[in-house]
Amino acid sequence: MSSDMNADEKPGMAIMISGTGSNMEAIISAAKRGSLSVRPVLVVSDNPDARGLKKAKSMGVKTLAVPYERGIPREETESAIIGAIKAERAEWIVLAGFMKLLTPRFVQAFRNRIVNIHPALLPAFPGAHAIRDAIEAKADITGVTVHMVDELMDHGTIIAREEVAILPGDTEETLAARIHAVEHRLYPRTLQQLFHEDF
Ligand code: GAR
Numbered sequence: 187m188s189s190d191m192n193a194d195e196k197p198g199m200a201i202m203i204s205g206t207g208s209n210m211e212a213i214i215s216a217a218k219r220g221s222l223s224v225r226p227v228l229v230v231s232d233n234p235d236a237r238g239l240k241k242a243k244s245m246g247v248k249t250l251a252v253p254y255e256r257g258i259p260r261e262e263t264e265s266a267i268i269g270a271i272k273a274e275r276a277e278w279i280v281l282a283g284f285m286k287l288l289t290p291r292f293v294q295a296f297r298n299r300i301v302n303i304h305p306a307l308l309p310a311f312p313g314a315h316a317i318r319d320a321i322e323a324k325a326d327i328t329g330v331t332v333h334m335v336d337e338l339m340d341h342g343t344i345i346a347r348e349e350v351a352i353l354p355g356d357t358e359e360t361l362a363a364r365i366h367a368v369e370h371r372l373y374p375r376t377l378q379q380l381f382h383e384d385f
Contacts, residue, residue, distance in 0.1 A: 196223050196224050196225045197224055197225070197277040197278060197381055198224070198225045198227040198274060198275050198276040198277050198278070199213075199217075199224045199225065199226050199227065199276055199277070199278040199279070199280055199377075199381075200227060200228040200229070200230060200270075200271045200274065200276035200278070200279050200280070201213060201214075201226060201228070201229045201230070201242075201247075201279075201280045201281075201282050202229075202230045202231070202232075202267075202279060202280070202281050202282065202284035203229060203230070203231050203236055203238040203239075203242075203282050203283050203284055204231060204232055204233050204236055204283055204284050204285040204286070205233065205236050205237065205238060205283050205285070206236075206237050206238055206283065207229075207236065207237060207238015207239070207241050207242065207282065207283065208238075208283075208366060208369075208370065209282035209283060209303060209366075209369055209370065209373055210229060210238050210241070210242060210282045210283075211238070211241055211245070212369070212370035212371075212373060212374055213226070213280060213282065213373060213374050213377065214226050214242070214245050214247060215245075215374075216374035216378075217374075218245070221374065221375075221378065222374045222377055222378045222381075223378065223381065223382060224278070224377070224378075224381055226247045227247075227248065227274040227275070227276050228247070228248050228249070228250060228270060228271060228274045228276060229242035229247050229248070229249045229250070230249075230250045230251075230252060230267055230270065230271070231249070231250075231251050231252070231284075232251075232252060232253060232254050232284070232285070232286050233251070233253070234251035234253055236251075238282075238283075239251060248274070250266075250267070250270050252266050252267050252270075254286060260286075260289050261289055261291055264288070264289055264291070264292045267292075268292060268295055271296075277299065278299055278300075278301065278377075278381060279296050279299060279300045279301070280300075280301050280373075280377065281300065281301065281302040281303070281335065282303060282373070283303075284302075285314055287339050288300070288335065288337075290337045293335060293336060293337050298334060300334065300335035301332060301333070301334060301335065301345070301377065301380065302332070302333055302334075302335050302340065302342070303330065303331070303332050303369055303372075303373050304316060304330070304331045304332075304333070304340045305317050305328075305330060305362070305365045305366075305369065306319070306320055306328050306329065306330075306331065307327070307328060307329040307330075307331060307347055307349065308331040308333060308340055308341070308344065308347075309341075310325070310328070311323070311328065312339055312340035312341070313339065313340065316328075316340075317358055317361055317362050317365060318358050320352060320361075321352065321356060321357075321358060321361060325352055326351065326352055327349050327350070327351055327352065328349075328350055328352055328361070328365070329347060329348050329349040329350045329365075329368070330347065330348050330350065330365060330368045330369050330372055331344055331346070331347045332344075332345045332346040332347075332372065332373060332376045332377075333345055345376055345379075345380060346372060346376040348368050348372050350364050350365050350368055
């Protein structure tokens, strides 16, 4: 907890997304219900057309779109994100389907304060197509991992994992639906434990 925060004040949280934002929605809903004790202060997207941005606005959370332009160094683009997160005094950064790799400078700016969710049992199937990759590998079991973010892709200390069976005849869509259901339950619960050190 930072020194300028009251002991009884809920920590601030920024969420970073690239697309639908269904995990973001589950997290903001949990915060509104009170089962996740945190203030969602900002939703950031690298994709100005992300569906999740509209959803965040409709849920009353401030949004920011910061497109990564070709030819512009990532650090420069990230500076706008870092500035906005600091201005909102977010203590935590929650990646929820944010599909850009953060630079070491970003990770160092918020060391041990960035969390990610991934639709596989890491270290298996990192990357942007984990659900498809698990089906193509003919795995029997995949799942969901929540982890702290370090400089590598889908990498860092694992906080929670839950298995999801791959059923005969599963398509990417049917498996994704079951994985998302697990994510929407597991992510808010794990964040509550992490933010309030209740492990
Ligand atoms: C989620 O399944 C999340 O685990 C995955 O993107 C999806 C975003 O869905 N993240 C990764 O693959 C990270 N490598 P959402 O926008 O509906 O929350």
